[in-house]
Amino acid sequence: MASLSVPRHNHLFSRALQARPKPRSLSGPTRIRMSIRENGPSIAVVGVTGAVGQEFLSVLSDRDFPYRSIKMLASKRSAGRRITFEDREYVVEELTAESFDGVDIALFSAGGSISKEFGPIAVDRGAVVVDNSSAFRMDEKVPLVIPEVNPEAMQNIKAGMGHGALIANPNCSTIICLMAATPLHRRAKVLRMVVSTYQAASGAGAAAMEELELQTREVLEGKPPTCKIFKRQYAFNLFSHNAPVLSNGYNEEEMKLVKETRKIWNDKDVKVTATCIRVPVMRAHAESVNLQFERPLDEDTAKDILKNAPGVVVIDDRESNHFPTPLEVSNKDDVAVGRIRRDLSQDGNKGLDIFVCGDQIRKGAALNAIQIAELLL
């Protein structure tokens, strides 16, 4: 578990960012931590003070990711802050070109411009970069990987081989959607997908979560809401995703779903449309996904396929009206799927509607990146 030196545990957003108790079952009453190992890789975490950076540390610890050493890197502004990680104290260092000397795996989550500047430098110095930004995702030479979906895309890349490489982490909404859609795609081939998202504050960073909380308090007190991160009231409201809108009318977040799906599935013909909306939820995304298949797929078979899919949990209790919610998947590894039903508007059992929820910071970002890093070992 990681904690910054000034935790704000009285606040909802910081509670939402708090690391959860470890999800593993322990074999005995005590357990010796094995993560620091001489033969493990040397790691760097770039953007360690951000929401995803902090989650990188939580996930590394939760999964006993082996490491020889770990560097905490951030902007000059955050340099000098202290971070406690696995009972040791670290000082955040300013990110420079020299930061990557001797680093085997660099986990980046500090925004696209930092990735564009320092990603290639880290690769030059021999590191394998797992990049959480959108900077390299659509670069043909860079694998875009969800480990449960297309691990083969990075099969020749390993850490500590002396030559660096870049691997891109897909966008959160793509990961969460494809975790559920891919097992069905493998069985019946998805021809077209219509996605509407319900996206949490966390996708815009910890400051956006803080703003949602602050605004909510203000609105409840009858005060005008503080709008710094977003241009409009977020509390008790929702709005089209804040990503820039392109000339085709789609915003960049939506086009990520369109383009990344094609690349990850290695299927240039799959048709995707998406409408991305921010809702006043802290850290987990939901997505309503309508699927059109090439081959018939009934809902019971779909449910069985999803129950057996790695990293997926089915929550689909029609009688008690219990289906996935963002809150239930918050701080959880698995993506939850429910509302699995035959689409009445499509003939021949070739359509399904599903509703998917996944933790944006965890599987949508940090967990997926650490799983990629595990494939590098």
Next chain:
Amino acid sequence: MASLSVPRHNHLFSRALQARPKPRSLSGPTRIRMSIRENGPSIAVVGVTGAVGQEFLSVLSDRDFPYRSIKMLASKRSAGRRITFEDREYVVEELTAESFDGVDIALFSAGGSISKEFGPIAVDRGAVVVDNSSAFRMDEKVPLVIPEVNPEAMQNIKAGMGHGALIANPNCSTIICLMAATPLHRRAKVLRMVVSTYQAASGAGAAAMEELELQTREVLEGKPPTCKIFKRQYAFNLFSHNAPVLSNGYNEEEMKLVKETRKIWNDKDVKVTATCIRVPVMRAHAESVNLQFERPLDEDTAKDILKNAPGVVVIDDRESNHFPTPLEVSNKDDVAVGRIRRDLSQDGNKGLDIFVCGDQIRKGAALNAIQIAELLL
């Protein structure tokens, strides 16, 4: 404007329920109220103490609906409460069979079982019932009307003819969706519609709005949320609509969109699928709607059609990322449409994505019912 005897204006939900300033422009500095007229119909409002009942009164007043007399009806529990309406004080009466003697138009919004019991009684006594519940919507003999869409369905029904009739108000999510989809349907014929909703608390009544506010305060204070109306946390969360789930996996709210669209458009072949989700918003619904047309329809033409559609306002500023939000349409009459764009996943310019927001209590319920009542005069 109407107000119950114990307003709770310090609360967010009651602020959200407050009547807005009149939207009309006045021709002079003073204005004589003309609503009470000897030749106007006698009106009864059933369920007058509920969120929609209160909105009935606001809308009647806003639109200078002419009336000879008005009866405020509710359950025994609410009988005796005082309501101020257009500067007169009324006492809420208990709803009985005799309530409808001499009533020309009865506006019902007290739930399906009250409508089933008292709707036919009111009709027997010569009243035209405009029913906001789902009780009679799919009854073949009962017109289901959105005045901007299918006024012809009720063309033979008038008030004060001595014989009663029933007219059903569609479900809120259907009204809001079809206000935007119908003008496009008329031009290019909708073959299939995929709808995902973002529904406000108000659809479950004033108590649900109150619960959302209470829960939000509790969660911000680190307390467990009070769950009475809904089975789960609503604050900073969302969940599949609370309507019962049917054996086909759709919930009743979703099937309303499917079936009511067919009836209102008088088109048994139109294909609709819907996923209905409750989001932590007070009183306006949003809907992401994917449309598939028989004939080509480009986005500029669609935008022009919508700009000229009655009861619709286009908010579609790509450059400043300004699109409809629930907050902007709250307490407004018009349904707002934006994110109008060619669907990348459909060929031949035969698909559009749009995003629609409408006030659930106003156009989604009370305003639409009063517009129906206006057609009865």
